Amino acid sequence: MKMGKDTLTGLKVNHAMRKQVILLGPDDSIDCCIQYLIKYKVNALLIGNDGEKPLGVVSKSDIMGAWYAGLPLSTPIEMIMNSPPLFCGPDDTLDSALDTMKGNNIYRLYALEKDSNSVVGALAYPDIVGLLYHYCSQCDQGIFNKGKETPYDRVKRYKVHEIMTKQVESCQEETSLESVVEILSGSKFGAILVSDDQNFPIGVISKTDITLCYRHGQDLSVPAKSVMSTPVASCFEQDPVESAIKTMILKDLHRLFVIPGENQSVSGVLSLTDAARLRSGSCHACISSRIRVDKS
């Protein structure tokens, strides 16, 4: 691979994109949409008619907004979709796609083939992390390639605290689900930390949990503790980024809450999005020190 300004230089969207794209019709219900989001473990779905250029996108945030607005689950998704979807070309560079995502403050792009007007893939931050992880795992400097001759501990590695977001959205266990929805709607975070009266973190509510509550006919007035997922998945500030990413991939998590040490309070959160912003593998060897870290 050619070395460039960062590890992704020279790579194209179709190297990282996910080729399974799920399309729902504009008349399908919110209920159906939530079900597909859960079934295919995606954060957004493309809306349109077969064989035509897609009309819009519905994300978990849109679904959350629909619940907050009191829309019934039978509402057609056309009513809540964001239109039009943002596209990139399968042959665009990953760098330009990441710039578009960052510039528009969005979390995914759909790869559109110009000639046929058909969507051939979806690119989201986790896909980019996947590609980077792939390089790390094949690299002799990789932290998990023990037994190789290279003294891997001589290379400077990124630690979790260097790329984590040093801010966390949190609420108390008695906070109503309605307030949680309000907080998450106005924030860039996809999940909120739930703490007990001693301020000890006891659970997490993600946008996924909220869409599920909506579908199950839950009441928005219930306290956070009744719907949160436990335990809180966490890692240490000094953990190498590579092992934190591995944990997220293996455990199917989008984020880990970061603590300085055992029994200390949460100092930040590391998400797959943060990891993708690094645009490089997890150590300095990867890019001959010509690293660029995007700050959100």
Added chain:
Amino acid sequence: MKTTAKDVMKTNFKTLSPDSPISEALDIFKTSTVDGKTIFGIVVTDKDGTITGMISMYDILLFLLPKHVKIWGNISDIEIEGIMDRTAGKLKNFLVGDIMTPKVISVAPDTHLMMILDIMIKKHVRRLPVVLAGKPVGMVYISDLFNHLLEKV
């Protein structure tokens, strides 16, 4: 010669409610048989008995499958037990209606067997619910179709 769905369908089949916990589906898959056969798919019906979906072993396996599985080729020390424990914990929050296949392909009692065969081959399905006025009345299995069509060959 039998020619339509109603001639070969099995009228003994299991149903579940979309509000059933997934553990109920797991119990049926693990322990039940219908006419001596293992069950791979269960019809999901609402309160009126109208078909709203199907849940199959495939749907449950799809749920178990981690999102970023394509990266896994590079990870050698995977502990499958830990992953399954985590999934088991997660499954508690979900209902049959959350992970079932909602848009079910079905046939009518008078659908021709060749038509059924065509659907099964093109859509890669091995069982089709037979639906009359929105309510399931039977199941056609590819094995029954095979045995019936090839009986005299």
